[in-house]
Amino acid sequence: MASRVDDIARLWLPPRVAGEPARDREFAAIRSVAACALVAFPIVPLALSTVLPASLAMPVGAALVASSALVGAVATVAYQRGRARMLGVSIPVEAIVAMDGEPYDLFAGLVTVHDIRGTVLAVHGRDAASYLQWMRDPAGRGFIEQIHVSDRLLFLTAIDGLRQGEGQATVEIRFERPSLTAEGEQFMHMRCEMTALNGTETGAASQPSILVQSFDISAEARLRHEAAHKAALAETANEAKSRFLAAVSHELRTPLNAILGFSDILSGEYFGKLENDRQREYVKLINQSGAHLLSVVNTMLDMSKIEAGRYELMPELFPVTDAVKACENMLALQAREKGVQLTSRIRRGMGEVNADERAIHQILINLVGNAIKFTDAGGLVTIDAETARGMLLLTVSDTGIGIAEDKLALIGQPFVQVQNDYTRKYEGTGLGLSLVKGLVALHGGRFEIASRPGEGTVITIAIPLDGSGMLTGEKATLDRVAPPATMVEFPPRLKDREAADQDDKNGAQRAARSSEKPQHGAAQAKTA
Numbered sequence: 001m002a003s004r005v006d007d008i009a010r011l012w013l014p015p016r017v018a019g020e021p022a023r024d025r026e027f028a029a030i031r032s033v034a035a036c037a038l039v040a041f042p043i044v045p046l047a048l049s050t051v052l053p054a055s056l057a058m059p060v061g062a063a064l065v066a067s068s069a070l071v072g073a074v075a076t077v078a079y080q081r082g083r084a085r086m087l088g089v090s091i092p093v094e095a096i097v098a099m100d101g102e103p104y105d106l107f108a109g110l111v112t113v114h115d116i117r118g119t120v121l122a123v124h125g126r127d128a129a130s131y132l133q134w135m136r137d138p139a140g141r142g143f144i145e146q147i148h149v150s151d152r153l154l155f156l157t158a159i160d161g162l163r164q165g166e167g168q169a170t171v172e173i174r175f176e177r178p179s180l181t182a183e184g185e186q187f188m189h190m191r192c193e194m195t196a197l198n199g200t201e202t203g204a205a206s207q208p209s210i211l212v213q214s215f216d217i218s219a220e221a222r223l224r225h226e227a228a229h230k231a232a233l234a235e236t237a238n239e240a241k242s243r244f245l246a247a248v249s250h251e252l253r254t255p256l257n258a259i260l261g262f263s264d265i266l267s268g269e270y271f272g273k274l275e276n277d278r279q280r281e282y283v284k285l286i287n288q289s290g291a292h293l294l295s296v297v298n299t300m301l302d303m304s305k306i307e308a309g310r311y312e313l314m315p316e317l318f319p320v321t322d323a324v325k326a327c328e329n330m331l332a333l334q335a336r337e338k339g340v341q342l343t344s345r346i347r348r349g350m351g352e353v354n355a356d357e358r359a360i361h362q363i364l365i366n367l368v369g370n371a372i373k374f375t376d377a378g379g380l381v382t383i384d385a386e387t388a389r390g391m392l393l394l395t396v397s398d399t400g401i402g403i404a405e406d407k408l409a410l411i412g413q414p415f416v417q418v419q420n421d422y423t424r425k426y427e428g429t430g431l432g433l434s435l436v437k438g439l440v441a442l443h444g445g446r447f448e449i450a451s452r453p454g455e456g457t458v459i460t461i462a463i464p465l466d467g468s469g470m471l472t473g474e475k476a477t478l479d480r481v482a483p484p485a486t487m488v489e490f491p492p493r494l495k496d497r498e499a500a501d502q503d504d505k506n507g508a509q510r511a512a513r514s515s516e517k518p519q520h521g522a523a524q525a526k527t528a
Contacts, residue, residue: 029076037069110214113197116163118144118156121209131214134177134188148174148187155192162196162210169194172217189221190214242304249301256294263287299431302362306438313356313442315467320350320392323357324385327364331372339377342368346385353392354467359439366432367396367459374457375400391445392465397458403451411449436461444469 045061052060104111104124110132111125120143125131136142147155151173158169171194174187193213265271266283274280305311328344335342353360364383371381375398384395403411411433440447445463463469 026077030073033069033072033076036072037065040065040068104211107213108215112138112143112212112214114143114159114210114212116159116208116210118159118210125213131216135175136178146175148176158192158194159210162194163208167196172221185218188216189218191217238307242307245300245304249297249304252297253294253301256290256297259290260287260294263290296431299435303431303435303438306435306442311438311442313359313470315354315356315470317352317354318357320353320385321346323360323364324383324394327361327368328383330365331368334369335372335381338372338375340372340375341380342372342383343380344383344385347387350385350387351465353463353465355392355443355463355470356439359443360463363436363439363461364394364396366436367394367461370432371396371398371400371457374398387465390465391462393460393462395458395460397456399456402453402455402457403449404453405451408449408451433459442470443467 041062044065045058048057048061051057104113104122105128106126107124108126110128111123112120113122113124114120119140120138123132123138132138136146138146144152144155151171154171155173158171161169170191172189172191175190176187177185191214193215195211195213197209197211263283263286266274267280267287274283302311324344324346328342332342368381368383375381379399381396381398384393384397386393437447440461440463443463445461448460448462449457451457
């Protein structure tokens with residue numbers, strides 16, 4: 001009789017999912033309901049016959065017993081499944097034990113046990129009740145069917161990796177909500193920590209399983225989204241700033257060129273003599289102010305080009321000596337007017353460099369101009385040029401006011417000037433060294449600075465002689481300024497001539513040997 005009831009129950013209940021534990025408790029409950037129905041079937045019609053005619057009491061009693069049995073069976077099965085959802089599906093409690101003997105129900109979050117195809121075998125977790133309030137039943141394929149379509153492949157790929165021998169995996173997926181929340185969020189962001197199990201913890205003997213511990217990370221995902229949005233806004237604002245600077249700089253240069261041209265004509269007195277020296281002084285001031293403003297505008301335009309990655313280098317071979325001498329001649333008058341001695345030291349036999357000549361001139365002019373500006377009368381500014389290990393080294397040193405060590409990291413940032421009691425009286429935009437760093441980075445070189453307050457500053461740039469590190473058309477990265485580890489003299493002295501020549505000779509020999517090796521191999525291949 002019991003087997004007959006079980007056969008009918010199997011036809012009535014939904015098909016069992018592969019890997020799902022046996023439904024012993026459900027079948028036992030249905031058998032109890034069937035037994036009660038068999039006992040009540042003759043008793044209820046007889047009881048009704050006392051108040052109803054026999055022809056009516058028999059069918060009414062039978063219908064009442066059958067409907068009550070059906071409702072009782074459904075309610076019992078629903079109760080068993082709801083209890084299983086809270087306690088770990090319908091498997092024995094003694095089987096819900098982890099490898100270390102600790103129950104899965106003590107784990108935080110939602111804990112699910114899957115077979116190698118992803119089917120859920122059991123549901124556990126200390127916070128399982130709160131997750132199951134908004135989730136649909138995760139049993140069987142319900143867990144995977146609630147994952148966002150675009151994230152299912154990620155989850156199944158992680159399961160496949162665990163099946164093939166990986167010990168653990170972590171994925172972030174989105175679960176679909178049956179109904180929208182007050183915030184209007186359709187998906188819940190979850191992080192799944194997945195671990196491969198090789199025991200028989202879930203009652204599926206000799207079959208591996210996967211333990212998945214899921215956590216709600218919706219707040220974290222929301223913060224990441226907001227951070228990405230703000231970063232995009234900041235990048236857009238920076239690009240708008242660069243475009244604005246480029247447009248304004250271009251528009252300002254046209255009237256400035258007219259101001260400079262007409263002031264040159266007035267100062268040259270080509271169309272008549274000026275009446276007095278005050279007029280000549282005013283014309284000279286107009287010309288100087290216009291030249292200064294034009295240099296600032298040009299610097300802003302070059303900086304905006306570098307930040308936008310649109311600064312085009314024009315590499316060519318040119319003598320290093322000519323570039324240094326041109327800079328020295330251009331700024332000699334400014335140094336003399338301030339009472340600063342400007343000198344240069346260039347190694348004998350200095351050859352050519354493959355670089356953008358205009359950019360190298362601009363680097364030297366900015367460095368030397370800054371050195372003169374921050375050096376008081378009686379000071380010394382020196383330009384050194386030498387080569388070492390295939391690099392052109394240009395060093396500009398001064399005996400000026402210097403910079404504190406904790407302020408060196410700020411040097412080279414756009415529109416930043418290190419302010420103290422000494423530098424407040426010096427005007428400027430703070431773009432000179434920033435432009436220098438950008439141009440050096442475009443050449444694939446490095447920028448170093450060393451300084452001590454009250455003693456001076458030494459700035460060294462190193463650029464490949466052959467132009468191999470040039471970043472044509474790419475955006476330069478302005479690295480942080482770091483002082484060299486060695487002590488620097490103010491002003492620095494060139495290293496010993498014989499040692500420098502020996503370094504250059506060793507470098508040339510190494511380069512020659514490296515270039516001969518492929519040729520030697522090719523000759524052997526040809527002989528063979």
